[in-house]
Structures are given as structure tokens and as C-alpha cells.
Amino acid sequence: MIKSQIIKGFKENMESEVFHAENLCVFDQNLLFMKDKKFAKVYRETYEDKREKIRVWRVHIFLWAFINGLKLEGDLIECGVYRGFSSAVATRYTDFGRLSKKLYLFDTWEGIPAEQLDKNRTKIDRYEDQSNLKKVEERFKGLTNVKIIKGKVPEIFNETDTLTKVSFLHLDLNTSLGEIGALEVLFEKMVRGSVCLLDDYGNKIAIIQALKEHAWFKERNYFICELPTGQAMVTKT
Numbered sequence: 001m002i003k004s005q006i007i008k009g010f011k012e013n014m015e016s017e018v019f020h021a022e023n024l025c026v027f028d029q030n031l032l033f034m035k036d037k038k039f040a041k042v043y044r045e046t047y048e049d050k051r052e053k054i055r056v057w058r059v060h061i062f063l064w065a066f067i068n069g070l071k072l073e074g075d076l077i078e079c080g081v082y083r084g085f086s087s088a089v090a091t092r093y094t095d096f097g098r099l100s101k102k103l104y105l106f107d108t109w110e111g112i113p114a115e116q117l118d119k120n121r122t123k124i125d126r127y128e129d130q131s132n133l134k135k136v137e138e139r140f141k142g143l144t145n146v147k148i149i150k151g152k153v154p155e156i157f158n159e160t161d162t163l164t165k166v167s168f169l170h171l172d173l174n175t176s177l178g179e180i181g182a183l184e185v186l187f188e189k190m191v192r193g194s195v196c197l198l199d200d201y202g203n204k205i206a207i208i209q210a211l212k213e214h215a216w217f218k219e220r221n222y223f224i225c226e227l228p229t230g231q232a233m234v235t236k237t
């Protein structure tokens with residue numbers, strides 16, 4: 001029923017713009033972020049494969065939360081970096097190297113720790129590829145305010161005592177234990193108005209993560225905004 005309505009809508013709006021990527025299909029919207037010339041240029045110059053190319057709406061939302069974090073006290077954190085694509089677009093768009101902010105990038109660069117795999121998840125081999133860390137080092141070369149930290153979340157935070165105030169938190173670990181572990185340490189350090197962006201919350205495969213995060217935030221009286229991209233966000237109050 002819903003599907004046939006969508007198809008009918010497309011036929012009747014042939015001249016309307018259609019966005020279709022990563023399980024998201026919308027039409028008849030302004031999509032101004034796609035028409036932002038600077039964003040389009042940075043994005044084109046940064047993506048290296050189809051997987052990165054189609055993340056555009058997700059990265060737009062990441063960039064929005066990242067820029068919000070630049071206006072607040074504290075540093076920015078990404079947990080789950082992989083090849084550093086989202087942060088690379090954001091640092092290039094904001095000319096991050098010239099700012100007096102720090103961006104911390106945490107990853108094992110050896111994949112999701114076996115003991116943290118959610119029941120319905122299998123090992124994702126591409127996360128274990130040695131070239132991922134090299135790619136990150138290459139993408140952030142020369143940016144002395146970007147700290148690339150190899151280690152397991154949340155344990156690695158014990159060795160990173162410089163994290164006192166956080167103005168943006170991106171959680172993209174694909175494991176509920178890792179992400180809840182990060183929240184336990186970092187959420188209290190987030191400053192008022194900062195955004196915690198959960199990359200996978202809406203994706204069916206991440207149901208275990210989503211349910212645990214929903215409960216975690218509910219216990220603390222926070223209401224999660226679920227986005228059509230599959231991301232979700234919470235503003236620290």
C-alpha cells in the first residue's frame with residue numbers, strides 16, 4: 001500500500017527531485033544541502049568509493065552537529081572512525097586546522113572487539129583491514145588538532161585524561177556494549193547544547209543497540225530524535 005503510493009507520487013512529480021540512497025527514498029524536497037557549492041566540492045573531493053559517496057545525507061547531519069559543537073566549549077569526539085570519511089568532510093568544510101578546537105578519533109582499527117559483538121551481528125572483515133588506519137593518517141595529515149587514538153572503547157578513555165568537556169559526540173561503533181560504554185563515560189562531559197549523534201540507531205540491523213540506547217536515555221529523561229537516514233540524535237540539556 002505505502003509502496004504503491006510512493007511510486008504513484010513519483011509518477012505524478014516527474015520534475016520533482018528524488019533522493020534515493022542507503023534505504024532512504026524521498027522526493028519533492030528542497031535538498032539545499034546538496035546545492036551548497038562548498039559542501040558539494042568538499043564532498044566530491046573527499047569520497048573515494050560508492051559507500052562513501054552515498055552517505056551524503058548522513059554526512060550533512062554529521063556536519064550540522066559538528067558545526068554546532070564548534071560554537072560550544074569543549075572538544076569533538078568520534079568513536080568508530082573506520083576510514084575517517086565523515087570527519088574528513090567536516091574538517092575540510094570547516095577548515096578545522098585553523099581552529100583552536102581538538103577532534104579526537106577513537107577506533108581499534110581492528111574491528112569490533114569479539115566480546116562486544118551484539119548477538120545478531122557478525123564480524124565485519126573490512127573493519128580489520130590495515131589500510132583503514134593508514135587512510136585516516138593520510139586524510140588528517142598536517143592537522144595537529146586532530147588526535148588519532150587507537151584503542152578499545154570504552155577502556156581507552158582511561159588513558160585519555162585530556163577529555164574534560166565534549167561539544168560533539170559521534171557514536172558509530174556498531175556495538176551496543178561499546179556505545180553504551182562510551183555514553184557512560186562521555187555523556188556527563190558533554191556541554192549543554194552539544195549533540196550526541198548515534199549513527200545506526202534506526203537501522204534494523206542495529207535493533208539491539210537501539211533498544212539499549214533508548215532505555216539508557218529514557219532512564220536519564222532524554223528523548224531520542226530518530227532520523228530517516230537511520231541516525232538519531234540527542235541534545236544535551
Ligand SMILES: C[S@@+](CC[C@H](N)C(=O)[O-])C[C@H]1O[C@@H](n2cnc3c(N)ncnc32)[C@H](O)[C@@H]1O
Nearest residue numbers: 080081082086107108111112152153172173178
Ligand atoms: C561503521 S565504522 C565507522 C564509520 C565512520 N564513522 C564513518 O563515518 O565513515 C565502525 C568502526 O568502529 C570500530 N569499532 C567497533 N567497536 C569498537 C570499539 N569498542 N572500540 C573502538 N573501535 C570500535 C570498528 O573498528 C570500525 O572501524
